[in-house]
Amino acid sequence: MIYNQSDILAFEDLYRRNFVNSLTGFKSLVLIGTNSKEGSMNLAPFSQVIHVGANPPLIGILFRPHIVPRHTFENIIQTGHFTINHVHEKFIKEAHWTAARWETSEFSATGIKEDILENFPAPFVRQSKIKMGCKFLESYDIKANGTHFIVGEILMVLCESEVIGSDGFIDLEKAGTLTVSGLDSYHKTRKVARYQYPKPGNKVEEI
Amino acid sequence: MIYNQSDILAFEDLYRRNFVNSLTGFKSLVLIGTNSKEGSMNLAPFSQVIHVGANPPLIGILFRPHIVPRHTFENIIQTGHFTINHVHEKFIKEAHWTAARWETSEFSATGIKEDILENFPAPFVRQSKIKMGCKFLESYDIKANGTHFIVGEILMVLCESEVIGSDGFIDLEKAGTLTVSGLDSYHKTRKVARYQYPKPGNKVEEI
DSSP, X not given: OEEEHHHHHHSOHHHHXXXXXXXXXXXXXXEEEEEOTTSOEEEEEEOOEEEEEETTEEEEEEEOOTTSOOHHHHHHHHHOEEEEEEOBGGGHHXXXXXXXXOSSOHHHHHTOOEEOOTTOSSOEETTOSEEEEEEEEEEEEOTTTOOEEEEEEEEEEEEOGGXXXXXXXXXXXXXXXXXXXXXXXXXXXXXEEEBXXXXXXXXXXXX | OEEEHHHHHHSXXXXXXHHHHHTTOSXXXXXXXXXXXXXXXXXXXXXXXXXXXXXXXXXXXXXXXXXXXXXXXXXXXXXXXXXXXXXXXXXXXXHHHTTSOOSXXXXXXXXXXXXXXXXXXXXXXXXXXXXXXXXXXXEEEOTTTOOEEEXXXXXXXXXXXXXXXXXXXXXXXXXXXXXXXXXXXXXXXEEEEEBOOOOSSSOOOBO
């Protein structure tokens, strides 16, 4: 079936959101923890998160247009710091629930526990097995739809050493990290294979 | 275990690449098809792909610094069009192999078949069950490391109608779309649940 842009634009709103949000495939699923400049804690789920670089370690996040209050975006810009926390099956319902329009902190409201670690100026998720403390670096306003792409520097990583391989690869499956598709579908994973660095002459072999 | 930025910067190069590339969690896995301005076809795997917007349908891709030839990036900037193709288990080895430094087109070299559809000016992957034709819109140079974030408009989507739900959600698991972690680890998925739109008063319920 072929859907042209005019077909997609003619879809009912929620249908189009579900459809287009599915097109990028399986996505990163993280909770971003921030403090407001008044010191109240915020936690929200994000799936528009990408690797930007390893040296220095950088991460990118896309935020929706800042035309209504976006606490996470505002807090990052105003305080300069945020945490990124992987989501596991044990608290997936609570993680999803943090997206509701809470008047109070999502931590106390949903039962997700905060951790303040090493004096880092943003809250971590206690239940999360892989988490990072990050510092805001750059923000770009996307002309086409008013979204904001921000780049942050990874200042610290908290991760149990038993999920880290001898080559630095983190076994996310062993850690129980989930992935998301569309707006609201959560998935576990099952490894197919790791493959060696590809070269023209050699057939692809498993690691 | 806590790794500070100085620990991460002190890692051996490949160790750091494996480690930091794992931190964003499971990632989108797509093949991007392009034509050079001379008309030769190119195909390469990407995992730095994010949803940017649904109305209009927009997608974002991060490219590494353009200090050595980057065919996909150059072709997109020069010709203005590209395709995004989901990857399934049946051709995962070939998809990985497209990342090798081929002198010729990755299509003929790896055995992945091209499709020219609806006169779209970039090649699609025949084996792919979910694919899109896109037009280049914007490019942003990331100051921190010289990468490039580009935004494209989705002009057409090809997808079997039986994987699209009544609410527009595309069942990527049914389609067999894979996900990637780190640099080289490929995974299938198993759905945990879809959850309803979250509200403060209501416990989270499955769809």
